[in-house]
Amino acid sequence: MEEIVLNDGVVIPSVGFGVFRVPSDGSTYRAVREALDAGYRHIDTAMVYYNEEEVGKALHDSGIPREEIFLTSKLWITHFGYERGKLGIERSLRKLGVDYIDLYLIHQPYGDVVGAWRALEEGKAAGRLRSIGVSNFTINLWNRYVTQFDTLPSVNQIECHPLSQQKKLRAFLAERGVAVECWGPLGQGNPELLNHELLLGLAKKYGKDVGQIILRFELGEGLIVLPKSVHSERIRSNLEVFDFDLTSEETEAIRAIDRGVPKRDPETSGIREYLLEKYPIED
Numbered sequence: 255m256e257e258i259v260l261n262d263g264v265v266i267p268s269v270g271f272g273v274f275r276v277p278s279d280g281s282t283y284r285a286v287r288e289a290l291d292a293g294y295r296h297i298d299t300a301m302v303y304y305n306e307e308e309v310g311k312a313l314h315d316s317g318i319p320r321e322e323i324f325l326t327s328k329l330w331i332t333h334f335g336y337e338r339g340k341l342g343i344e345r346s347l348r349k350l351g352v353d354y355i356d357l358y359l360i361h362q363p364y365g366d367v368v369g370a371w372r373a374l375e376e377g378k379a380a381g382r383l384r385s386i387g388v389s390n391f392t393i394n395l396w397n398r399y400v401t402q403f404d405t406l407p408s409v410n411q412i413e414c415h416p417l418s419q420q421k422k423l424r425a426f427l428a429e430r431g432v433a434v435e436c437w438g439p440l441g442q443g444n445p446e447l448l449n450h451e452l453l454l455g456l457a458k459k460y461g462k463d464v465g466q467i468i469l470r471f472e473l474g475e476g477l478i479v480l481p482k483s484v485h486s487e488r489i490r491s492n493l494e495v496f497d498f499d500l501t502s503e504e505t506e507a508i509r510a511i512d513r514g515v516p517k518r519d520p521e522t523s524g525i526r527e528y529l530l531e532k533y534p535i536e537d
């Protein structure tokens with residue numbers, strides 16, 4: 255497994271297993287156990303995926319030593335602000351059943367982000383969070399909030415895949431030494447991406463599937479990827495991306511299919527209200 259060293263010295267495996275929209279009805283437990291059996295050592299969950307408990311149980315039951323697994327979770331907007339942030343961190347630790355979380359993120363850039371970040375900084379100083387970062391921060395939102403932080407985030411987890419490569423934002427983050435994590439690295443199953451002629455051709459050439467071509471491209475770009483699947487075959491195949499390389503011409507060709515526009519623009523007005531209504535967390 256390839257690894258990346260974050261700006262705070264923490265080492266993160268470049269492929270993580272995502273569990274967004276995997277229900278807490280035993281499915282998350284099963285998927286995470288399968289992912290760990292397949293060799294993933296990096297799991298990406300969030301308070302608002304409502305499945306931290308099953309993730310934690312799967313890690314525990316796997317018998318794999320805690321320090322061999324890189325675990326990410328995220329503070330939801332219901333728990334922003336300094337005091338609520340501290341409660342949110344404790345809640346994640348409790349639900350996951352762990353003493354520490356490897357990477358903890360500000361999930362969305364809305365509300366009292368600065369207060370929440372202070373809670374994360376304190377969690378890091380106390381050794382409860384090894385590394386802290388943000389998610390869904392555009393350049394504007396970065397300039398609004400991060401300029402008020404004492405500590406530089408180690409990562410920005412953003413929507414990123416060949417149809418939305420976020421080149422400007424990635425260059426901005428690279429200048430600051432901030433790693434990029436791709437959410438939706440497979441375009442969230444978008445058939446336009448998965449049936450793209452260029453990618454289908456490359457899949458045929460390398461005897462791989464389109465998912466593997468996409469992930470290989472993203473890894474080659476220095477990105478951290480978090481593919482999600484609930485299907486055993488794809489859980490395994492999404493990790494089998496280290497035994498081939500794309501040529502520089504092929505990489506350039508994939509760079510050229512970028513449309514420049516993400517599906518979700520974090521600067522759209524009213525998102526906070528929409529998210530609070532759609533994804534409540536009471537306690």
Ligand SMILES: NC(=O)c1ccc[n+]([C@@H]2O[C@H](COP(=O)([O-])OP(=O)(O)OC[C@H]3O[C@@H](n4cnc5c(N)ncnc54)[C@H](OP(=O)(O)O)[C@@H]3O)[C@@H](O)[C@H]2O)c1
Pocket residue numbers: 271272273274275298299361389390411412436437438439440441442443448463464465466480481482483484485488491492
């Ligand atoms: N920070 C944020 O705001 C944010 C937002 C979204 C996601 N995330 C994180 O990023 C992770 C990944 O994003 P995502 O789950 O939204 O989307 P994704 O990983 O890009 O795509 C997942 C979809 O693609 C399908 N799929 C998986 N492997 C495939 C393959 N090899 N070929 C074809 N289809 C494949 C999956 O179906 P099956 O399950 O049926 O295989 C699922 O429908 C999440 O799970 C979460 O951890 C973070």
